[in-house]
Amino acid sequence: MSNVKHSAKLKLGAYILPIIIVSQFACTSLWFAGNAVLDDLVLKTGLGTEIIGYVLSSVQIGFILGTLVFAILMIADRYSPSKVFMISAFLAALCNMVLLFQDISNATLFMARLGTGFFLAGIYPVGMKIAADYYEKGLGKALGYLVGALVLGTAFPHLLQGLKLGEDYTIVIKITSLLTILGGASIFFMVPNGPYRKPSKVLQLRAGMTLFRIPAFKKAAIGYFGHMWELYAFWAFIPFAVKTYNSIHNIHLPYSLWTFSIIGLGGISCAIGGHFALKWGSGKVAIISLLLSGFLCMASPLFFLMPPYLFLLAFCLWGLFVVSDSPQFSTLVASAVPLELKGTALTLVNCIGFSISIISIQLLTFWLEVVDSSYIFTVLTIGPVLGIWAMGKGGLNK
Structure with a gap:
């Protein structure tokens, strides 16, 4: 009977991936929701531009704390990933909606974004864990679509802000919060535990650190x-780069x-x-992406001297290569460890x-005070x- 259920889940995998992709897109739209409306929040709270870097980093700090807790407690490996995903999505949306408060202090803004980042730890890596539970082969392809959804979700608030909807910054917060709730519910109700899931029954507090003894994982x-x-530094400073170009050439590109x-x-x-x-x-795709994005890093000061169409083309190419290695690194990481430790x-x-x-x-925030703006990247x-x-070092060619 268990073999029949296993086979049924394998067939279900083809239909599950689109659900995970859409849910990942919906939930990760929270990531840059605060960044997209940062100018409005700075005016509302009276934050000085000198600490914008800290506001940009608050989600990252929250995510770090969240992933640390999730990793130490092995939450994604010990509990149903779909339940973890849904609960995290609901709590992240709640933190995001704090930005709708009429009176919001600097500390409240920071904590709201910190909380959003904390619960995103139960969305992004857990979403990859769910995909890994369904795909033993072709995981690089599956994670390519999944991380692609993360990227589009990350960019989505900037689209809302760039459209007329963005004239009222609260619309950006409301839409991203609603999408996150719907995404979390979709995973819980439509994505059961995968056929390749092997739950960890015992809490191993040192499990994470022992993983670095595995050479393939370490590389x-x-x-x-x-x-x-x-x-993320590149993503966070793209609006600044476009504004800098506008200032140098006295034009108006909608950032x-x-x-x-x-x-x-x-x-x-x-x-x-x-x-x-x-x-x-996955190894070859990752290293080619790194080579191309690294070259664009070094060449970036030249972009600000180019005409607008070449400036935008260069940054669009950079946007292509800066993240295309991410799902392949995740594939290599997941493939290098035992089944019961993939989530961790x-x-x-x-x-x-x-x-x-x-x-x-x-x-980069500090670098702005030291070098010409065109050299920050x-x-x-x-x-x-x-x-x-x-x-x-030994290659990662599989």
């Missing part, structure tokens, strides 16, 4: 950390819509990269990776170089 993790040094486009293109490249991974292997491994790597992104975001080259070095 994939370091590669991912290099990728994360670049990714919200272009931020959506540049980030959103990464969702397409994640999906395409997943298909290439079936032929080339993905969550732990996310935790450390996002901790690194905090440093790079703060470094060059420091991000450190990440791809580190990732390529890790990938080259």
Whole structure:
């Protein structure tokens, strides 16, 4: 009887992936919801521009704390991932709606975004864990679509802000909160536990640290950390880059819509990269992406000297390659560990990776005071170089 159920769940997997993708998109729309309306929140709260970097980092800090707790307690491996996803989505939406309060202090704003990030830890890595429970083969392709949904969800608030809907910033908060609630409910009611799920019955507080003794996991993790040094700092400062270009050339490129486009293109490249991974292997797709995004990092000062169409083309290409390696690193991480530790491994790597992104975001904020604005992205080259070095040590070609 158990074999019949297992076979039925395998057939169900083809229909489950679109549900996970849509839910991941809906729930991760919270990620940059605060960033998209940051100018309005700064005016409302009286926050100074000198601490915008800290506001941008608050979701990341919350996510780090959340993934640390989830990893130590092995929540995604010990409990039903669908239930964890739904509860986290509801609580994240609640934190997001705090931004609708009429009177909101600096501390309340920071804590609201911190809470949103904390509960996103039960959405992004847990969503990947759910996919891994359904796909033993072709996981790179599945995660390509899944991370692509994350990318589009991340960009979505910028689209709302760029449209007329964005003239009332509360609409952005209301829509993203509603989408998150619907996404969480969809996972709970429509996605049962996968056929390859092997729950951990015993809490192993040191399980996460022992994973670094696995060579394949260690290489994939370091590669991912290099990728994360670049990714979120790049995303967070795209509006600043467009504003800087506008100032230099005295033109008006709509920064919200272009931020959506540049980030959103990464969702397409994640999906395409997943298909290439079936032929080339996840390691090769990841290292090619790192090489191309690293080259664009180094060349970025030249972009501000280009005519508008070339400036936008360069940033759109960067948006494609900066994230296309992410699902492949996650595939390598999940493939390197025992079944009962996949959720813990993905969550732990996310935790450390996002901790690194905090440093790079703060470094760019400081870098603005030191160098010409057109040079701020060059420091991000450190990440791809580190990732390529890790990938080259013995190779990750599967």
